[in-house]
Amino acid sequence: MRMKGFAKHYYLMLIPGFLWLFVFSIVPMFGIIISFQYFNPGKGILGSDWAGLEHFKYMFLLKDTQEVFSNTLVIASMKIVANLIAPLLFALMLNELRLMILRRWIQTIVYLPHFLSWVILGGIVLDLFSYNGPVNQLTALFGFQPKLFFADAQLFPFLVVGSDVWKEFGFGTIIYLAALTGINPAMYEAANIDGAGRWRSLWHITLPGIRTTAVLLTVLSLGNVLNAGFDQIFNLYNPLVYSTGDIIDTWVYRTGLLNLQYELATAVGLLKSVVGFLLISVSYYLAYRFVNYRIF
Amino acid sequence: MKNKSKPLALLLACFLVLGACSNTTNNTPAAPEKSAESSEPADPFGRYEEPVQISISIEIDPTDNELPPGDTPLDNQYTRQIKEALNVDVDHQFAATGQNLRQRISLAIASNDLPDAMVVNAVELRQLVEADQIADLTEVYERYASPDIKSIIENTNGAALDAVTFDGKIMALPGVQANADGIHLLWIRQDWLDKLNLEPPTTMAELEDVARAFVEDDPDGNGKRDTIGITGPESGGKLYANFLESKNNLYGFDPIFSAHDAFPGYWLEGEDGSPVYGSILPETREALANLRDLYSKGLIDPEMGVRNKADEPIIAGKSGMFFAPWWMAYGPLTNAVKNDPEANWQAYALPLNQNGEFRPHAATPSTEFVVVRKNYEHPEVPMKLLNNLFKNEQENTFDPSKGGPGYYPLRVVYAPSDEIEFTVKALRDVLAGNKTAEDFANDKAYKLLPSDIASIKTIKKEPYDSMDISTWNPEANWGAWTRAYSIMVGGRPLVDTEFEAVSSLLYEQTPLMESRWVNLRKLEDETFLRIIMGAAPLETFDTFVENWKRQGGDQITQEVKDALAQ
Numbered sequence: 058m059r060m061k062g063f064a065k066h067y068y069l070m071l072i073p074g075f076l077w078l079f080v081f082s083i084v085p086m087f088g089i090i091i092s093f094q095y096f097n098p099g100k101g102i103l104g105s106d107w108a109g110l111e112h113f114k115y116m117f118l119l120k121d122t123q124e125v126f127s128n129t130l131v132i133a134s135m136k137i138v139a140n141l142i143a144p145l146l147f148a149l150m151l152n153e154l155r156l157m158i159l160r161r162w163i164q165t166i167v168y169l170p171h172f173l174s175w176v177i178l179g180g181i182v183l184d185l186f187s188y189n190g191p192v193n194q195l196t197a198l199f200g201f202q203p204k205l206f207f208a209d210a211q212l213f214p215f216l217v218v219g220s221d222v223w224k225e226f227g228f229g230t231i232i233y234l235a236a237l238t239g240i241n242p243a244m245y246e247a248a249n250i251d252g253a254g255r256w257r258s259l260w261h262i263t264l265p266g267i268r269t270t271a272v273l274l275t276v277l278s279l280g281n282v283l284n285a286g287f288d289q290i291f292n293l294y295n296p297l298v299y300s301t302g303d304i305i306d307t308w309v310y311r312t313g314l315l316n317l318q319y320e321l322a323t324a325v326g327l328l329k330s331v332v333g334f335l336l337i338s339v340s341y342y343l344a345y346r347f348v349n350y351r352i353f
Numbered sequence: 354m355k356n357k358s359k360p361l362a363l364l365l366a367c368f369l370v371l372g373a374c375s376n377t378t379n380n381t382p383a384a385p386e387k388s389a390e391s392s393e394p395a396d397p398f399g400r401y402e403e404p405v406q407i408s409i410s411i412e413i414d415p416t417d418n419e420l421p422p423g424d425t426p427l428d429n430q431y432t433r434q435i436k437e438a439l440n441v442d443v444d445h446q447f448a449a450t451g452q453n454l455r456q457r458i459s460l461a462i463a464s465n466d467l468p469d470a471m472v473v474n475a476v477e478l479r480q481l482v483e484a485d486q487i488a489d490l491t492e493v494y495e496r497y498a499s500p501d502i503k504s505i506i507e508n509t510n511g512a513a514l515d516a517v518t519f520d521g522k523i524m525a526l527p528g529v530q531a532n533a534d535g536i537h538l539l540w541i542r543q544d545w546l547d548k549l550n551l552e553p554p555t556t557m558a559e560l561e562d563v564a565r566a567f568v569e570d571d572p573d574g575n576g577k578r579d580t581i582g583i584t585g586p587e588s589g590g591k592l593y594a595n596f597l598e599s600k601n602n603l604y605g606f607d608p609i610f611s612a613h614d615a616f617p618g619y620w621l622e623g624e625d626g627s628p629v630y631g632s633i634l635p636e637t638r639e640a641l642a643n644l645r646d647l648y649s650k651g652l653i654d655p656e657m658g659v660r661n662k663a664d665e666p667i668i669a670g671k672s673g674m675f676f677a678p679w680w681m682a683y684g685p686l687t688n689a690v691k692n693d694p695e696a697n698w699q700a701y702a703l704p705l706n707q708n709g710e711f712r713p714h715a716a717t718p719s720t721e722f723v724v725v726r727k728n729y730e731h732p733e734v735p736m737k738l739l740n741n742l743f744k745n746e747q748e749n750t751f752d753p754s755k756g757g758p759g760y761y762p763l764r765v766v767y768a769p770s771d772e773i774e775f776t777v778k779a780l781r782d783v784l785a786g787n788k789t790a791e792d793f794a795n796d797k798a799y800k801l802l803p804s805d806i807a808s809i810k811t812i813k814k815e816p817y818d819s820m821d822i823s824t825w826n827p828e829a830n831w832g833a834w835t836r837a838y839s840i841m842v843g844g845r846p847l848v849d850t851e852f853e854a855v856s857s858l859l860y861e862q863t864p865l866m867e868s869r870w871v872n873l874r875k876l877e878d879e880t881f882l883r884i885i886m887g888a889a890p891l892e893t894f895d896t897f898v899e900n901w902k903r904q905g906g907d908q909i910t911q912e913v914k915d916a917l918a919q
Binding site: 097098099100101115119120121183187188203205207208209210295296297299300312313314315316317318319321 | 455456459460462463464465476477480483484485486588589655656658659661727868871872875878879882883886888900904
């Protein structure tokens with residue numbers, strides 16, 4: 058009986074989340090219809106004329122579509138890998154640090170950028186890498202010519218991934234540190250008595266101990282493989298780096314809202330959703346297979 | 354810092370892309386038809402007995418500090434005068450800076466949540482007409498437009514009304530701007546030229562020499578190599594004005610293109626007499642090669658296209674040249690001179706092309722339009738606001754130093770096409786003592802001329818034939834100086850130079866452009882920017898031409914040909 062009352066609270070706590078999901082994800086789904094119409098804002102979704110698959114045909118003709126899909130995949134995959142490795146390494150290093158005060162301080166400091174929005178961080182990053190910015194001043198000391206980093210299409214994806222890691226690795230670190238504290242200290246003591254050094258206990262105790270967390274985080278992040286980070290890229294990019302930096306979300310934003318091509322933008326958005334849905338299904342299946350994580 | 358992302362706008366954006374617009378079907382029944390008297394002229398300046406509300410969109414620069422303490426964008430000399438004269442209460446449905454405003458307007462159109470009236474551009478106007486979101490203003494224009502405004506609109510050879518007439522109905526109130534807004538000039542630091550013993554550059558070769566001297570010979574005398582030869586467009590800026598946005602392109606390279614007889618972004622007459630798009634012609638390639646060369650030599654701002662505000666180096670005294678129309682004291686120059694009273698910016702109709710001619714491109718008179726939301730109860734209010742603005746500008750009611758005219762709700766410019774040239778000549782005559790204010794008593798259309806004449810001698814010192822900054826006294830009246838310096842310096846080349854401007858065959862969109870033009874424009878902008886900045890080889894131009902034709906350019910050219918044949 059007590060359990061039942063307890064569970065009720067859990068369900069109540071779900072309500073805000075569900076409301077959010079309903080208002081911002083379920084309701085807007087009806088807008089998908091636009092991609093099959095000649096949408097006329099004056100007539101609305103219910104009154105516009107049907108276009109069939111015309112916008113989808115045009116979408117596949119357009120070179121932009123392939124470009125933004127591949128950019129999105131490249132940037133998002135790089136982010137997934139980098140955001141897995143960087144916090145893991147950092148958490149392991151921090152875990153070896155025995156001075157608790159220092160550990161807490163470092164943990165808090167690296168965690169700070171996570172709380173700032175990309176509007177602010179974007180400005181900071183652009184200033185750091187600007188023509189007369191600190192990075193160029195530093196390289197000038199070694200005799201390099203100043204370089205306009207954010208105008209270089211080859212570099213742009215790396216700058217995006219790098220700045221994203223800088224912003225988020227502190228947060229990831231906390232999850233791993235939590236997993237690390239879950240490991241029974243008695244195991245380290247036993248290994249110590251058996252004569253295992255730091256590397257050995259790292260390899261045989263720490264890593265297996267957080268394996269589940271690592272795999273789970275990776276698999277779940279697969280669902281984000283088509284979300285390369287709208288607000289970050291929107292605040293950092295410019296037309297010179299469209300060829301490597303323009304992602305589905307920024308393209309849809311410009312096409313649909315700035316250039317008033319609602320139907321085309323919705324069609325691309327729909328394609329993204331379909332591909333994203335497949336990827337999420339696969340990732341949940343994998344999560345179930347490998348770490349026995351079940352949502353339903 | 355980029356300020357183009359507003360959290361709210363983004364939230365709306367996500368919401369809308371996925372499809373909002375559920376509130377679209379509650380169109381209230383049309384207002385009852387007015388009675389038979391409705392064809393007679395009404396009083397263009399009539400005051401309402403009951404207060405009338407109007408919500409609008411407005412462009413506001415949050416960093417602007419011109420408003421006196423206590424005034425706000427919603428409560429200032431303009432809104433108080435409007436309340437007094439017309440009994441109209443103005444409310445802002447949304448306010449934003451330039452780039453952001455376009456996004457907010459797009460959002461308003463997409464979500465069918467329009468303010469009662471707003472100022473839009475030609476593309477947005479067309480979209481609004483097709484979506485049937487705005488009111489037919491034929492009757493409003495006929496009955497309420499003041500005689501002065503009517504005569505200015507009708508003196509454009511029909512261009513202004515053509516731009517807003519759809520199926521014989523006037524769907525918007527067109528602004529009419531002076532021709533001068535479309536002529537892009539070379540603005541140059543005369544004091545730097547003098548210091549380095551240089552002459553204003555007449556050819557592209559001389560322009561390159563001057564730019565090199567500005568970069569290498571330390572014109573600002575601080576011992577550091579930190580000056581820019583030629584300022585380029587800012588992030589999101591245009592390399593050149595185009596047929597849809599044919600005027601007021603600040604910091605683009607328009608005169609450099611026309612020095613090569615290239616008119617990218619314009620529809621021109623080809624050799625066989627049929628229309629051809631200027632961006633795909635060999636002259637454009639040549640101009641791009643030239644710009645690419647200048648950029649690689651470091652003579653153009655290395656941060657062009659990425660910099661967030663191109664006017665910063667100009668204001669800070671770090672740039673020697675830029676290209677823009679006549680009104681630059683309203684632009685960066687006021688702050689540049691406040692920052693350095695010696696900064697002697699002068700304007701020239703240069704550089705010249707191979708035949709020694711200055712051949713700028715010409716603009717269409719109307720690029721701004723006031724539209725009224727369908728079913729707004731008082732569709733004549735915007736027209737009355739414009740009548741009232743024009744009348745009070747004639748009467749010099751407002752003091753621009755207490756908040757610029759941009760704070761006037763729904764402001765669009767009404768200017769006779771030769772306003773700038775006429776004013777230059779008039780002021781010269783007044784300064785020379787040949788004429789006085791009474792001689793211009795009948796030129797009422799030149800609404801600011803009386804105040805220009807009244808104030809010129811307080812801010813212009815002798816000698817009157819020199820326009821150097823040292824012969825001005827801006828401290829006496831910054832508001833008047835801004836206008837007079839723009840006119841006398843920025844207008845001088847327009848009066849003193851013989852030139853023939855090149856027009857686009859067409860200044861509006863054709864149907865196919867609605868779906869294809871955006872992508873073609875993107876292709877063009879991106880390719881040209883990359884070529885100039887060395888991110889792509891010059892040969893990319895040839896692939897661009899092929900792609901442009903294949904991705905709809907050829908069909909659009911045919912459409913343009915058909916449209917012109919009609």
